[in-house]
Amino acid sequence: MTNFADRLDAAVHDRGNPVLVGLDPRAESLPPGMLAASAQPAGGAVAAAYEQFCCEVIDVVAPLVPAVKPQAAFFEQLGPAGMSALAAVVRHARRRGLLVVLDGKRNDIGSTAAAYADGFLGPPDESAWGADALTVSPYLGDDSLQPFFEVAQRRAAGVFVLVKTSNPGGGMLQDLVCDGRPLYRHVADYVEQKAAETAGRCGYGLVGAVAGATYPAQLAELRAAMPHTWLLVPGYGSQGATAKDVAAAFDAQGGGAIVNNSRGIIFAHARKPFAERFGPARWQGAVEAATREMIEQLRAETPAGQL
Secondary structure (H helix, E strand, O other): OOOHHHHHHHHHHHHOOOEEEEEOOOHHHOOOOOOOOOOOOHHHHHHHHHHHHHHHHHHHHOOOOOEEEEEHHHHHOOOHHHHHHHHHHHHHHHHOOOEEEEEEEEOOOHHHHHHHHHHHEOOOOOOOOOEOEEEEOOOOOHHHHHHHHHHHHHHOOEEEEEEEOOOHHHHHHHOOEEOOEEHHHHHHHHHHHHHHHOOOOOOOOOEEEEEOOOOHHHHHHHHHHOOOOOEEEOOEOOOOEOHHHHHHHOOOOOOOEEEEEOHHHHOHHHOOOHHHHOOHHHHHHHHHHHHHHHHHHHHHHOHHHHO
16 A cells, blocks of 8 residues: 555645544534434434534535544543444545544553554554554653554554644643753654655655644744654644644645644534524535635645645
8 A cells, every 4th residue: 555645645636735624523512403313322322423423524525625633532532332433434534535534642652552553553454443644642752652653654554743732731841941952843853753764755754743833933943844744733723823824834835734623614604604604504514615715725825725
């Protein structure tokens, strides 16, 4: 199978945009009637609604974007029924031709890290979950990350390492100065080394970095320091970042980055101007309109317009 970096590059160019749609279902934000209409018993009603909602979001965005990012926590919160729903969502996204970045932020050491990697990464005939890529934390060190890299390379999957996250509290550790530089720069150097070692034809490697749009100056710094590294950029939309804020994440040709938007797209029916245009009954129309709006904003205000 083709190197993950090359598959991601091809998908971004095929769709002509770098939008990553985050699937973060929340019961209180679902379109009215979706939860109540579930035919499942009470214990599985929310999980069934999450599966229906996410699959219907996927049906809308599959022709438009290269990838989706299910957030495992919202499914795990529901127990076994939620995990079954997550599996169904991943399968449906793959069937619709989307790359799946599973947002699990996993890590551990030794055989436990190897078990995570084996379970999450790779096509369905090689892994239980069938994710094309997984987010991981770096703070247990090299021996905790190597199992993910090895499985990803063997199965043509990808790994996105947390480098500079979008949340306000991330700087508590990530900005600590060590040997004259913030810790996130040391992590970035390590990730860039691994990306360079696994670079595909597109010039990027299967090891990527999570770098938040809410810190535009650091995003530009990381793009310059990580020329072989795909950047997964959270923080767009509901967290306040705009197309101008993410512009520095791209290379000169508009490649090298995917930009996540979760609530701003999947719950667009509840926010202006989409609430007035579509209303709850036409929530999928709002999802499509919000996705197209983001695509156009990125094309107009970032190098992604060259794709």
